[in-house]
Structures are given as structure tokens and as C-alpha cells.
Amino acid sequence: MQESKMTWGQALRVYLKPKVLAMFFLGFSAGLPFLLVFSTLAAWLTDYGVSRTTIGFFGLVGLTYSIKFAWAPVIDHLRIPFFNGLLGKRRSWLLLSQLGIALCLFFLANLNPQLALTKIALIAVAVAFCAASQDVVIDAFRIESASEELQGAMAANYVFGYRVALLVAGGGALYIADIADWSTSYLSMAGLMGVGIITTLIVAEPDHTKAAELAKPFERAWIERIWGSGEHSGLKEWFVKAVICPVIDFFKRNGRFALILLLLIGIYRISDLAMGVMANPFYLDLGFSKTDIFQIVKVFGFFFSILGAYLGGLLVVHYGIMRPLILGAVMVAATNLLFAHMAQIGPDKNWLAILISADNVSAGISNTVFIAYLSSLVNQEYTATQYALFSSLMTLPGKFISGFSGIVVDSMGYSVFFTYAAILGIPAVLLAVYVWWRDNRKAEVDTPTTS
Secondary structure (H helix, E strand, O other), rough: OEEEEEEEEHHHHHHHHHHHHHHHHHHHHHHHHHHHHHHHHHHHHHHHOHHHHHHHHHHHHHHHHHHHHHHHHHHHOOOOOOHHHHHHHHHHHHHHHHHHHHHHHHHOOOOOOOOOHHHHHHHHHHHHHHHHHHHHHHHHHHHHOOOOOHHHHHHHHHHHHHHHHHHHHHHHHHHHHHHOHHHHHHHHHHHHHHHHHHHHOOOOOOOOOHHHHHHHHHHHHHHEEEHHHOOHHHHHHHHHHHHHHHHHHHHHHHOOHHHHHHHHHHOOOHHHHHHHHHHHHHHHHOOOOHHHHHHHHHHHHHHHHHHHHHHHHHHHHOOOOHHHHHHHHHHHHHHHHHHHHHHHHHHOHHHHHHHHHHHHHHHHHHHHHHHHHHHHHHOOOHHHHHHHHHHHHHOOOHHHHHHHHHHHOOOOHHHHHHHHHHOOOOOHHHHHHHHHHHHHHHHHHHHHOOO
């Protein structure tokens, strides 16, 4: 990978490119349904007297997002009749998933939790399925629409749009429900899916021709290796192309080094994810009020997370991916030490503001750069499948470890817990440095010398 890309002026102008601007609106479309089947839906059910136990079971809807890789091969290789001819592979899937979200939200708006709780649960799963499918398509569309050097900027705009949508679907939906009713609130959210639909109709379909042609000999060889020579059923050929080849392709391109890359993907965010579930209990236990948390952590932190995302995009455009990737890993681990220090000094609002600034900037940089890095690892013939697998892998270890975070806090206290969380980030830093060193060494070997 090249490490020097553009001047700072050129890097800033990247954000004005139409394909980069479009990612803000697609990010908004991706973020809007998320809270509408989680915390916002929980608030609606609470208003109608649904039990806490039942509301808790609605949290299982989130599993849909975690297993989206299971149907990503279908999205990668199945063409939707009629729509594919009009819009192309990615845009037709985008439009279908967005219309599905809008329609399901419309149905939700016309239901009463006291009379149709089962229907609400089923439709919530349908919203989550369509939303997770939309995520798969948007990731593939983003990677295929722009070169590697623009991926940081594309990711930054996507994150910005996603964050704005979370504010709208969280605070905005609650506000509408307060001044009107829940039906009006969810109807409004269904209407706002028009942002994504209009964007899908305007943007250009990525060109898949070259990647598809390059993949044909590879896919044919593996079809014959698995099923033998001769003609085979369409289902057998599809299974090899859509499910087997994406995995084989990744290992074929990277060899045994693929295992190192998968390890880096799995542990890069582990320091961040391991402590995430303990953040709000930490603020409350320290003595901050809910208003303090809203004003400083949520509102103040929102702007710094966006700042971090855009800084991450600029760093990728200017320096390439690997050096900002290392920086992001260092910053995420280091900010955990600020949490450990905060646990010692108590509820100081100035320190909380400093902590939230540093934490959100570091998270914004690391997330944006890591998205760009994962994007650089995929083959554009298998974009949706490979990226869905990577994005699932990057959260699993951290989420698993976070399940034990309460045990550490109860037995050793917050200061020790956050120190441990910082230490968990060290392997990611070292591995990122190693991958950077290896890429540089490989580039030197591959570059021909001139006499």
C-alpha cells in the first residue's frame, strides 16, 4: 500500500466529490432503522405498559445484525428480476431493502402494542432484516464506487450520516411521540427513509464487469474441483461461486498471512468494545447525573465523534491506510487510561469533557480508518460476502469479553478494569505495526531497482 497520497488541500476537496457526499445520505438511511427496533421501540412499549421482561426479549432482534453474513452471498450473486435491468445489482438491492424498511415502519405505526404485540415483534424482525441487508449492500456499494484512497472519506461521511440518523430516530422520534403520538412518530420515520430511496435513484451503479470477468476462470476451476467436470445444476454452481469462492479467494490472495489479517480484524477494536457496556454505569456510579451524561457524553461527544471520523478520513487520504491504522489502535487503548484516571478523581465535569473529547475523537479516527482498511482487503467480485464476514468478526471477540466486564468491575473496581481494557489494546497495536512493516518490506521487494 502506498503511504503518501494527497496534499492536505486535495484531501479536503475529496469531501466535495459527489460519490463521497452521497455516502452521508446512505449513512443516514442505514442508521435510521437501528434505534427504531431497539431503544425507541422499547420506549414505545413501555408507554403502553408492556412488561420489562417482554421488552428485554425484543433485544434479541439485534441478532439479525450479527448474522447478516449468512445471506450476504445471496445479495452478492442474486440479480433481482426487472429491477436489476433498471438499476443494476447494488442499487436494486438497496431500493428493495429501503422500501422494505419504509413499508414495515408504516405497518408498525398502525399497530397497538396492547393488542398486537406478536405482530409488532415479527415486523420488528422484518425491519432489522431489511436494515441489515441494506448495511451489507451499502458496504459493498461504498467499496466498489471509489478507489482505496477515497475509502476513508467515504467512511467518514457514512459515519456522519449514521450518527445524525441515530439522533433523529432516538431523540427526534421521542419528541414527535411526545407532542403527537407514537403512530405519527413511526410514520414520520417511514417517510424519512425517502432520503435513502432518493439517493439510491440518483447515484450511479458501480461497474462490476471487470471483476466478474476476472473471477470466471477462478470460479470455474473450483466448480470442477468440487463437483467434477461437466455440467452441474445452477444451485451447485451458485453455492461454489457465492459461498466457497469468497473464502478461498481471500486465502489464495493472502496465503498463510490471511490468518494474521483475520487475527488483526478480530482484535483491533477489542479494547474499545470490551469497555463499552460499562461506560454508562461508570458515569452514574461516579456520581454524574443523567443530565450530565446527556449533555456531555451524548451531545458534546457527538460532535467530537464526527470530528474524529473526518480526521480519520483526511489521514487516510493524505497518508494512506496503515499509519493512521496504527495511530487509531494506540489512541483507543490510551484513552482507556483516561477512564482509569477518571475513576480515581471522581465526578469532575471538566475532566469528563476532556475524557469524552479524547474518547470520541480516537473512536472516530479508529473506526473510519478501520472501515477503510477492511475495504482494502476485499475482492470486488465478492465485496458483500467478504466485508460482511469481516465486519462480523471484528465485533465478536470484543462483545464476548465485554460480557465479563461486570465481574472485573465488581471484584477489582473501575480503575483496574479500564487499565485492563487499555492493556487489551496492545496486541492490536503490535499487530498493526507488524502488518505495516510487512507491507513496506513486500513493496520494497516488489519494486524493481534501476541501475
